[in-house]
Amino acid sequence: MTTGPVIADRAGRVAPATRPAPGPGPRRRIPVLATGYLFVSGYVVLLALFGVIPVIYSLYLALTRPTGGFAGLGNFIQTAEDYRFVPAVEHVAAFLVLWLVSLTVFVVLLALVVHRLASRRGKAFIRFAYYIPGALAGASSVLLWLFVLNPSVSPVSALLNWTGNTQFSSVIAPGHLPVVFMVIAFWTGAGGWILILYGALNTIPGDLLEAARVDGAGPLSTAWHVQLPLIGKWITYMLILSLAAGTQLFVEPQLVSQASFGVVSNYYSLNQLAYQYAFTQNNFNGAAAISIDLLIVALVCAGILISRGRLFRTD
Amino acid sequence: MNEGRAAQPGRLRTYLLGGAVLAAALTLAACSGGQSIGGGSSSANSGSPYGFTTAKQNPKSEITVWVDSTRLPAAQAYQKATGQKIRIVTYDGDANGSNSFRTKMELFNRAGSGWPDVVFTADDNSASWGSLSGTGDLAPLDKGTKNLVPAATLSGFAAGSLGVCTVNGSVYCLRNDLAQNVLWYNKTLMDKWGYQVPTTWEQYQQLAAKVATQHPGYIVGTAGDAWTPEIYMWGSECPASQVTGPKAITVNTSSPDCVRAAKMLDSLIASKTMSTQDIFGPQFAKQEGSKILMMPGPDWYGGSVFQGLLKTPKGQIAVAPALHWANESQPVTGAVGGGAWWVSAHSTNLAAAIKFATWVTTSDAYQADLAPGYPAYTAAAAKWIAKQQASGYWANNIATPITAAASQVWTGWVPPEFSQESVWASTVSAGMAQGKSIESLLPAWQSAITNQAKVLGYTVSK
Numbered sequence: 001m002t003t004g005p006v007i008a009d010r011a012g013r014v015a016p017a018t019r020p021a022p023g024p025g026p027r028r029r030i031p032v033l034a035t036g037y038l039f040v041s042g043y044v045v046l047l048a049l050f051g052v053i054p055v056i057y058s059l060y061l062a063l064t065r066p067t068g069g070f071a072g073l074g075n076f077i078q079t080a081e082d083y084r085f086v087p088a089v090e091h092v093a094a095f096l097v098l099w100l101v102s103l104t105v106f107v108v109l110l111a112l113v114v115h116r117l118a119s120r121r122g123k124a125f126i127r128f129a130y131y132i133p134g135a136l137a138g139a140s141s142v143l144l145w146l147f148v149l150n151p152s153v154s155p156v157s158a159l160l161n162w163t164g165n166t167q168f169s170s171v172i173a174p175g176h177l178p179v180v181f182m183v184i185a186f187w188t189g190a191g192g193w194i195l196i197l198y199g200a201l202n203t204i205p206g207d208l209l210e211a212a213r214v215d216g217a218g219p220l221s222t223a224w225h226v227q228l229p230l231i232g233k234w235i236t237y238m239l240i241l242s243l244a245a246g247t248q249l250f251v252e253p254q255l256v257s258q259a260s261f262g263v264v265s266n267y268y269s270l271n272q273l274a275y276q277y278a279f280t281q282n283n284f285n286g287a288a289a290i291s292i293d294l295l296i297v298a299l300v301c302a303g304i305l306i307s308r309g310r311l312f313r314t315d
Numbered sequence: 316m317n318e319g320r321a322a323q324p325g326r327l328r329t330y331l332l333g334g335a336v337l338a339a340a341l342t343l344a345a346c347s348g349g350q351s352i353g354g355g356s357s358s359a360n361s362g363s364p365y366g367f368t369t370a371k372q373n374p375k376s377e378i379t380v381w382v383d384s385t386r387l388p389a390a391q392a393y394q395k396a397t398g399q400k401i402r403i404v405t406y407d408g409d410a411n412g413s414n415s416f417r418t419k420m421e422l423f424n425r426a427g428s429g430w431p432d433v434v435f436t437a438d439d440n441s442a443s444w445g446s447l448s449g450t451g452d453l454a455p456l457d458k459g460t461k462n463l464v465p466a467a468t469l470s471g472f473a474a475g476s477l478g479v480c481t482v483n484g485s486v487y488c489l490r491n492d493l494a495q496n497v498l499w500y501n502k503t504l505m506d507k508w509g510y511q512v513p514t515t516w517e518q519y520q521q522l523a524a525k526v527a528t529q530h531p532g533y534i535v536g537t538a539g540d541a542w543t544p545e546i547y548m549w550g551s552e553c554p555a556s557q558v559t560g561p562k563a564i565t566v567n568t569s570s571p572d573c574v575r576a577a578k579m580l581d582s583l584i585a586s587k588t589m590s591t592q593d594i595f596g597p598q599f600a601k602q603e604g605s606k607i608l609m610m611p612g613p614d615w616y617g618g619s620v621f622q623g624l625l626k627t628p629k630g631q632i633a634v635a636p637a638l639h640w641a642n643e644s645q646p647v648t649g650a651v652g653g654g655a656w657w658v659s660a661h662s663t664n665l666a667a668a669i670k671f672a673t674w675v676t677t678s679d680a681y682q683a684d685l686a687p688g689y690p691a692y693t694a695a696a697a698k699w700i701a702k703q704q705a706s707g708y709w710a711n712n713i714a715t716p717i718t719a720a721a722s723q724v725w726t727g728w729v730p731p732e733f734s735q736e737s738v739w740a741s742t743v744s745a746g747m748a749q750g751k752s753i754e755s756l757l758p759a760w761q762s763a764i765t766n767q768a769k770v771l772g773y774t775v776s777k
Binding site: 083152153263264279280 | 413414417418421422425450540541592593596597598601733734736737739740741744745748749766770771
């Protein structure tokens with residue numbers, strides 16, 4: 001997930017807006033505003049350089065011909081009619097569904113478990129353990145998985161054999177791939193999100209939980225009726241960033257393709273297809289059209305999540 | 316308080332938008348210049364003595380060469396022998412259809428700088444995209460009034476070996492090695508069990524049937540590699556890759572010549588005498604390494620597989636002439652790779668680049684003494700094979716069958732712009748992993764080749 005319009009990386013752990021600080025008095029308004037601009041300026045510059053400008057440039061490419069001149073929707077139509085396009089859309093969609101569901105369920109569950117742990121040292125250890133996979137850079141952690149998934153060298157080969165997969169080629173059979181990529185993505189990306197949701201759970205005032213306990217709520221109903229509604233925004237936030245990152249699925253299928261000597265094709269995902277367009281067909285305009293497709297999907301989904309999840313409501 | 320906060324995002328948005336538009340305009344202005352730089356058929360130039368527009372030459376500039384790790388000794392030997400300084404970069408050598416050579420060249424074309432001077436590739440499809448009728452990134456070696464490489468040098472390469480380098484009558488590469496297929500076998504086991512070495516695929520199949528009942532567990536080959544079609548399909552004259560023009564290909568995988576090879580593989584796989592694992596995968600050496608009775612494959616299997624990977628003891632492995640189908644009047648075989656050296660049309664020191672490419676392909680110091688595969692340059696090949704024979708590792712005279720096979724490679728299979736290996740892997744190998752027969756996958760193979768060719772602008776006929 002390193003190419004294409006980057007909205008946020010999978011482990012993009014920019015904390016969501018925390019509760020507003022007590023407002024400054026009228027006399028101090030201007031200096032505070034200046035400080036605010038100073039704080040966001042670094043981000044804005046980087047966003048423009050690596051986010052906004054590349055998007056505008058790819059929009060320009062997507063609407064023009066390789067030889068120059070306005071192409072209208074020509075590049076979009078050409079790429080959508082490519083025999084690899086629809087399978088790639090299906091692959092990415094299957095992966096996204098599996099990944100977002102598993103991410104939501106397990107991350108919330110694990111965050112609640114860590115939060116409930118009584119022992120302070122146990123908490124610290126588990127928080128650290130969750131974070132370790134996230135500290136490995138994307139491609140290297142996928143390489144690690146190539147060993148785990150190969151029954152002849154895997155430390156969990158017994159488990160793979162038990163599921164009936166005695167050869168690498170059967171582990172990476174087309175039907176298994178969405179699950180395989182989901183597991184890899186979860187392992188590399190979920191740890192950071194567990195910590196963020198754990199942090200979110202910590203912002204729930206203790207007396208609220210105390211009140212729930214007094215009213216006779218057990219751990220389950222406390223989680224369901226009190227904690228989950230209060231961290232809903234953080235979950236929405238996680239889903240938006242994960243969706244943007246997930247549509248850009250690239251490193252996992254690319255490395256599996258190379259490791260399988262091409263048995264998994266190198267146009268499994270949309271981002272790989274864009275890569276093929278740019279670098280084996282010398283058609284940067286087609287590649288740009290595919291990345292704009294991805295951007296539109298991510299923006300629309302994010303818009304729905306934001307309005308449904310009331311992410312920016314400040315009551 | 317609320318008033319101030321409410322105004323903030325709006326104003327910020329205005330700044331952001333303004334900045335973005337300004338930056339975008341700057342970027343577009345900068346990029347529109349960059350796009351036209353680089354390749355394109357415009358680099359063909361009949362006014363130039365070499366037939367293409369050369370970069371400004373600087374005889375002192377240091378050349379950059381790209382090699383894979385196997386060819387690294389070639390570049391080092393050149394430095395040692397000539398005392399000339401070159402910049403050596405190792406990359407994957409374009410192996411397994413990785414296409415990294417082209418990928419990088421497209422990027423350099425976009426950037427307008429950064430091209431290497433000489434590049435080694437393990438697959439041979441670069442001429443089809445880099446020639447003057449394609450991107451124009453590769454230098455034609457015998458075009459114009461002053462050939463970059465003298466005709467005398469070019470004629471020293473084995474007959475037909477420069478075919479993969481040739482587009483519209485111009486040669487674009489110097490072939491490093493040939494990779495003609497022969498039949499490797501374990502002479503010790505064949506003698507012990509009283510088997511006759513087969514000469515046709517029919518006899519080979521009959522012997523495999525005997526092996527299946529008499530010595531189960533032993534194999535007569537493997538069909539798990541991406542280059543499986545280049546051994547069994549190419550050798551069967553299967554018309555799956557007949558490139559008939561710069562952008563025209565004929566594909567017919569339902570031809571009887573393809574079906575007979577597919578049926579043979581299916582029956583051998585069913586009797587478990589044909590492995591389905593890839594040779595360089597983690598399992599083959601461990602599970603099948605000591606169980607090889609025969610193995611059809613390229614000449615480089617001798618050094619890379621038997622001596623290198625499997626470490627088969629001395630005195631066991633022998634070579635027989637390439638297998639052929641009984642009805643063939645002229646026996647033919649296939650080939651698996653065989654690398655080549657390409658010179659960049661963007662080189663600022665063509666003289667040094669040509670000197671390097673010529674040295675690594677023709678000199679005895681590399682090709683006869685160090686090269687792991689059968690040299691494409693005939694004079695070096697004779698010395699190389701004599702040296703192999705003299706090593707005492709082989710159980711028979713390997714020189715005769717290998718040399719004979721060099722001129723038997725069927726010319727009806729030409730590498731197109733895309734990798735046939737990766738098409739086979741993603742369709743046929745993937746289907747085999749799900750238990751489908753190769754014969755049943757032939758239509759899928761046909762449409763995969765057709766689709767891939769059409770995407771790259773080929774006219775496909777059947």
